[in-house]
Amino acid sequence: AATGTSLAVVFVVVFSVYLGNGYPRHASCKIDWEFSQNCSSVNASLIKQISKWNTSDNCKNGGEKCLYKFVSASKTELTATHTTPVHMYVDDLTFTFTDSQTPPTKCRVKAHSTSETWYAHLDFSTNYCNLRNLAEGAGLTELPNFTELTSDKICTQYSSRNCTKY
Numbered sequence: 105a106a107t108g109t110s111l112a113v114v115f116v117v118v119f120s121v122y123l124g125n126g127y128p129r130h131a132s133c134k135i136d137w138e139f140s141q142n143c144s145s146v147n148a149s150l151i152k153q154i155s156k157w158n159t160s161d162n163c164k165n166g167g168e169k170c171l172y173k174f175v176s177a178s179k180t181e182l183t184a185t186h187t188t189p190v191h192m193y194v195d196d197l198t199f200t201f202t203d204s205q206t207p208p209t210k211c212r213v214k215a216h217s218t219s220e221t222w223y224a225h226l227d228f229s230t231n232y233c234n235l236r237n238l239a240e241g242a243g244l245t246e247l248p249n250f251t252e253l254t255s256d257k258i259c260t261q262y263s264s265r266n267c268t269k270y
Contacts, residue, residue: 126256127226127256127260130222131224131226131231133215133216133218133259133262134215136212136253137239137244137252137253138209138211139211139244139249140247141210141247143180146244147199149243150239150244152242153238154172154238155174157169157171157238158170158171158172168189168237171186171188171189172185172238173185173187181199181200181201183197183199194219195219195231195234197216198215198217200214215235216235217234218231228266228270229266229267232259232260233267236252236265
């Protein structure tokens with residue numbers, strides 16, 4: 105009985121510390137982006153970048169800018185997956201596009217990446233990098249008036265991100 109109680113106490117302490125760090129309960133990331141380009145152009149740029157990085161070729165020297173897979177696209181939503189090259193974990197990506205009538209913003213994107221692995225809690229910012237790497241690779245982050253909004257509260261380990269590695 106003492107062992108069971110000890111395990112319960114350890115679990116509660118570890119879980120409390122985990123919740124206290126302010127990250128989502130499951131390894132994931134939500135980002136709000138704004139672009140001065142129209143949504144169809146942003147959508148097409150992301151699709152093109154996914155197809156460029158669909159093999160492992162781009163990761164031979166490290167990083168994770170590879171193994172993206174297109175799933176589906178419509179005018180308002182793009183879905184894809186990203187597989188991590190070392191451990192082969194799969195993350196689901198969703199981009200939701202909304203036209204904006206507030207200049208200079210023409211397109212608002214809600215980007216979301218979440219681990220398919222049910223027990224994933226911390227991810228070394230992989231879910232953030234899944235999304236950011238695609239936007240950077242497509243040249244979208246360099247466009248005029250680009251903005252990005254996220255935080256540790258909605259994006260696991262965002263403040264310690266390293267997208268050169270992940």
